[in-house]
Amino acid sequence: MSLVLEQNANLQPLHTLAFAAQARYFARVQNVQQLAQAYQKAQTDKIPLYPLGHGSNLILPEFVNAFVVQWMPKHIRCCAQTSDYVELEVDAGCVWDDLVNFSVQKTWYGLENLAAIPGTVGAAPVQNIGAYGVEFASVVQGVQIFDAQKGELFWLEASACEFAYRHSRFKVAAVQGGLRGHTFIVAVRIRLAKQGQLNFSYADLAQGPDAPKTPAQMAARIRAIRAAKLPDPKILPNVGSFFQNPVICRAQAQSLQAQYPQIPLYATPEPDKVKVAAAWLIETCGLKGWRQGHVGVSPQQALVLVHYGHGRVQELLTLAGLIQQQVKQKFAIELQPEPEYWGT
Ligand SMILES: Cc1cc2nc3c(=O)[nH]c(=O)nc-3n(C[C@H](O)[C@H](O)[C@H](O)COP(=O)(O)OP(=O)(O)OC[C@H]3O[C@@H](n4cnc5c(N)ncnc54)[C@H](O)[C@@H]3O)c2cc1C
Incomplete structure (x- = not known):
């Protein structure tokens, strides 16, 4: 056809x-x-x-x-397995959370902390989706792409995708050595463990007497936490976190900590770099719940910008600019948007 x-x-x-x-x-x-x-x-x-x-x-x-x-294709195929792991090939059109559900129902380990992230499997490699201490990069083996310049379909090994925090080569333009512009992801290959350990690196995952014991229980807990913390885009349109958590040098982090002892800081794989919670920066600027016309900062979560309806995209861009300006003025930190803008 x-x-x-x-x-x-x-x-x-x-x-x-x-x-x-x-x-x-x-x-x-x-x-x-x-x-x-x-x-x-x-x-x-x-x-x-x-x-x-x-x-x-x-x-x-x-x-x-x-x-x-x-x-549109959205199938999940088992392409290899041993007593330790299973490998799945999943079409890009598959709903990400359907894949998570499929895997936790089989009691396979690896995707449970990524439950309830909206979107498709094809977009998961693009920003290397991550949540609750786990990133897509930890399970991916390869990404199948259609290269429009070559007119070819081929598999790219995970190591060639340059996955990092909310980043991959799929976000980088071809002139800068990236894959953006001429490639289209059509499938991914992931490896999940048949026996494994749950990742409790976020404190609230283990709280209470009924701490999760299986991938399905962990996914259920994460769904509950997310539902309580994040506005549902079907009710209040949003794109989840609007800004990435900025990564700053340790010296700057120490000087900020001296001024703001409660600033949330997280270790990164690089010993001299520290990640700062962008939500805290925005909240400390007094912007949580701030509304400007038809858009605003969610009263539930300062990192989420929301559209109250009947607004124009320019209003959102203006609000984002104001937040960036205030955070820069107060903390000398530049916030980078997480979603991609298709305008100029
Ligand atoms: C409420 C909410 C919570 C969220 N929570 C998280 C979270 O915890 N962690 C997280 O990482 N993200 C989160 N997000 C962001 C978003 O869900 C993810 O980035 C998701 O992977 C986007 O999927 P999508 O299919 O909607 O992609 P789209 O928004 O449609 O596209 C995103 C980018 O991927 C590209 N793309 C899409 N499909 C393909 C393809 N087949 N080939 C090549 N490029 C492609 C697009 O061109 C675009 O650049 C959240 C969003 C919302 C609304």
Whole structure:
């Protein structure tokens, strides 16, 4: 079947911030042939092609002058197993949380702390999704991509993806050695342990008499914690954490700690670098719950910016700029947005 494309497509229901947005072209593709056709059309029209998952980490301008494409296949296949582990190949269109549910029901270890993260499997490698002490990088073996320049489908080993905190080569432009712009993730291969240990690196995971003992129980606990802490984007549109937790040098962290003894700091793999809780920085600037027109800082969680409805994306960008400015003024720290902006 050949590609069916929609012109001036409505993207409002296809991203969790739910601002009014249109794409020049939009298509849902079922296979590599259709994907190749979409890249050809984008090239002919001299516009970029943007892969779209569930739009839970995106800020869209009112008009996206691009060909926006969703990968629809969503199967989970077992491709190898031993007595210790199982390897799964999962299509990019699979709902991330369906994969987590599938794995914890089998009592496989590795994905339980990543329960309830919105979005698709195909987007998981892009920012190396992470939560509660676990990152996608800890389970991924390889990522299958379609390279539009070569017109080829191939597997990239995890070590070639340069996963780091909320980062991978999929976020970096081709001119800078990255994969962004000409590659589309169509599947991932992950390895999960058949016997394992739960990761309790966040204190609230083990609290109470009924501490989780199985991956399914851990996933259930994480779902409950997240539901209590984060506004549901279906009720109050948002993209989860709007800013990354900044990583600063130890000397700056020590001087901030002298001034603010309660500042939450976390170790990083680099001994001279420390991660700071962005939510605390925003809250300490007095911005938690701050509302500006149709957008605001969530009263529930200072790291989440929310759209109260009928707003425009520019309002959100202005609010984000104000937060960055105030945090910089008070702490000399630059906050970097976590979601990607498809505007200029
Ligand atoms: C309430 C809430 C809580 C969240 N909590 C977390 C959290 O705990 N941890 C976390 O890491 N994130 C979190 N997020 C952010 C978001 O859920 C993740 O980044 C998720 O992986 C995005 O998936 P998506 O399918 O919606 O991607 P989209 O938002 O559609 O796309 C995100 C990026 O990935 C690219 N992309 C998507 N699919 C493909 C593909 N097939 N090939 C190549 N590129 C692709 C897009 O072009 C875009 O650059 C949260 C978001 C919300 C709304």
